[in-house]
Amino acid sequence: MPTAKLLWLLVPLFGVLELTAHFFFAGRAPAPEAYRELGPRVAKLAKSGDLVLMTPEWAEPNARYGLGERWMPLRDVARADESAYPRAIEISILNQSANELEGWKVISTETFGKFRLRVLENPAPAKPQYRFVDHLTPDDLQVHLGNKNCAYRRNARVSNGALAGHATFPKKRFQCSGPDHVFIGETVIDSARFRPRRCIWAHPGRAPLKVNFGRVAMAAQIRGYTGLSELKARDGKGGKVKLSVSVDGTLIGETVHDNYDGWKGFEFPTARWAGQTAEVEFVISSARPRSRHFCFQADTR
């Protein structure tokens, strides 16, 4: 019998191999309940201000379910980036590592069941002095659409667009005259690649939208991001959105956001005001302000 004929036996063997592979892959990722046991482990490793993140990203809902708001609050889950975190607790499965922590120093690694927990240190953490999104109150901020004041409401009607709709219009916001969507308030948009970004909603109106923070602790720069809701930006409707930043009446920079710009960073130097308190004004405008679900995030650092 030619030996080559024995190769036919590979076919049924392949069937058995596929069965084995099925059981291997089906049991590889932990169920959501397993994430509940992570809490005490994370508590032992984490310090105040640490970022807890899950990788691969698709497993994050399980981690949020298992760890809850304490370890994965909105401000971390929908962070602008990782630059201001001194340390991160990376929870990973399937031997994955978070791309965003590349270059961070690994302090410790341990495994727990199907999880790997790593503590990583940011080699150069930024120290924000003033996060604008944390100061959206009438004490810190005045908003105008053109020359008209946008009144602060503590209990505005909350709305959200459900499927293919807009981000949540929050209860507390500076509502401008005209359509509901022209306001300044905190929300979360689906930015580039549908990633969540906690930011300041600033849909441009028919006149420039002026956002004036009265007493800002200044540092070497104002750094931030601009974004459009990914789903809405893909409509390709509406024009570019311009964000201008002034400090004490001096224009320090402008950035223009177009449909496919994603979560776009900007940095404007403010060294001459470093260590002082100054007035910072953001002006948002667009020649075609239709369907511009624009949002931005910024801090001084």
Place this chain on the structure above:
Amino acid sequence: MTAEGDSGPVGAREPSGPVQLSFAQRLLAHRAMDWSIALALAGGYMAALLLTVADLGYARDEGFYFGAGKSYARWIDLLFTDFDRAMLRSSVDRYWGNNHEHPAFIKTLFALSYKYLYLKWHWFSEEGTAFRFPAMVMSAASVSITYLWGSRAISRTAGLFAAASFALIPRVFYHSHLDCFDMPVLSMWLLTSYVYWRSTVGGGLPWALLAGVLYGFFLNTKHNSWLFPGVLIVHWLVMRGPRVGRNLKVGHARVPLALFTMAIIGPVVFYLTWPWIWFDTGNRLAEYVAFHTGHVFYNMEFLGETFFRPPMPRLYAWLMTAGTVPAITLGLFLLGSYRALKEAYFDVGAGVFARFRSRRALGSDARRHKSARSFWLLCVLVSYAPWISSNSPIFGGTKHWITAYPFVCLLGGLGFDWVLREIRSLSSAPWLGRIAAPAMTLSCLVGPLAMTQNSHPWGLSCYTPLVGGAPGAATLGLNRTFWGYATGSVQDFINDKAPPRARAFVHDTALQSWDMMVKDGRLRKGMHRQLGVAGSNIAVYHHEPHMLQVDYQIWTDYGVVAPGHVGHHNGVPIVWVYTRP
């Protein structure tokens, strides 16, 4: 592999010499046995579907077809009580206008099942199951037809393997439950093909007439039927070969009778069984064609990208097939296809691209085999053909080309038969002959069985080991779910945690589908369902990347990011539920 191993065409019947057959052998040889096996397969599959149907939430489109079915049932009532009024245009428009962008045949069956099996005879306690029943029957029938064709054109063992491997494609099992068109159109394609083939291999007029009638119902099931003439014409050309041109020249082109019956009877049946097109026929048919040729593009994730509009990825159909159909089934399909081409078109043992086989060289059995196998290959190719274009939509995932799967499995049966013969020829030891078939069957079906069992009730989230299962597919960025049916998998949590008179945000679940879950007692009564997050106090989220905005709406509206419950498939989150603090 050598030519010595080729003991004749795969699937050729054993020579019928004056051999003494035992009673059992005679019984097994009898066609009645094939029909018994076919019925047993259908019964078994039907039982599996009925036993598992209650675990499966209602998909978005099912909700729309419930409404259409009820509307058509009211017209049927009118037909029996006031025939003249039922025939009026106003009545037809009123009752058949519902969901008129899709043909009526299968929805009429949904209506009849609802009217008789649920309302009148109380066969089902769940209205939704009554609506799903016709498609389940047609799915089970597809398993039987696959077996019958395989056993007739290859061998009984091959037919059994083909039928079982078809039934055990996880996505086929999922779609087989639904009150939708996908499995019915697969069933109609397969049945019409089988009857057409029978008509061309000696079946004569009755089979040809039946093919004509069936093609009418096929046309009235779904627009996949528009592709079918392409199969028939190419098949005819392939089977007649170069003689077609010569025959045409002398005006004697021996066209199969069934082609005429399908061209004539088919459209008549289509017209008669779809009342919507009885009036303003031209415009309504044009509207129907325009709806499907210019169908809106819904979103679909593939390899981490969400595709909103063309150009769609050309790899989509191939990679999704590889990632969702068990690899052993696909491997045997490739072997079977190779064998079919080799036997039918090329000299056995002389290489794939050797000289084309002379038709005269093929005996009548071989011609019959060639006819069936060519037909299967063509059905596979034509079912996939639209996805060669990057303009074809991909939003429905694998169901777009699901009509190819029984033919994939029939060719898989041919591959199975070939491998089995080769393994048996390894030794003349009797024990090998005895155990080869059961061992081979077990080893080739146990994987698909385990995958299918594991896939329920997450049919659209199921991926094979080739892409690392569901976790691997999630890492690759393949779609996790769509259609909002996964609400069925979190119903217990909703029933348990929703406050009295809760306002539930249903996300991608159609309101009609939600309502049916309430009617069937799966979801608690007294909850108000709504399409917006604001004002709700319990919210369901079905994951697709382009839907993530909805997840964030819930976070910011409810003030929490931690879901109260996560429905998952093999650790991959598919659907999650939030409760307002």
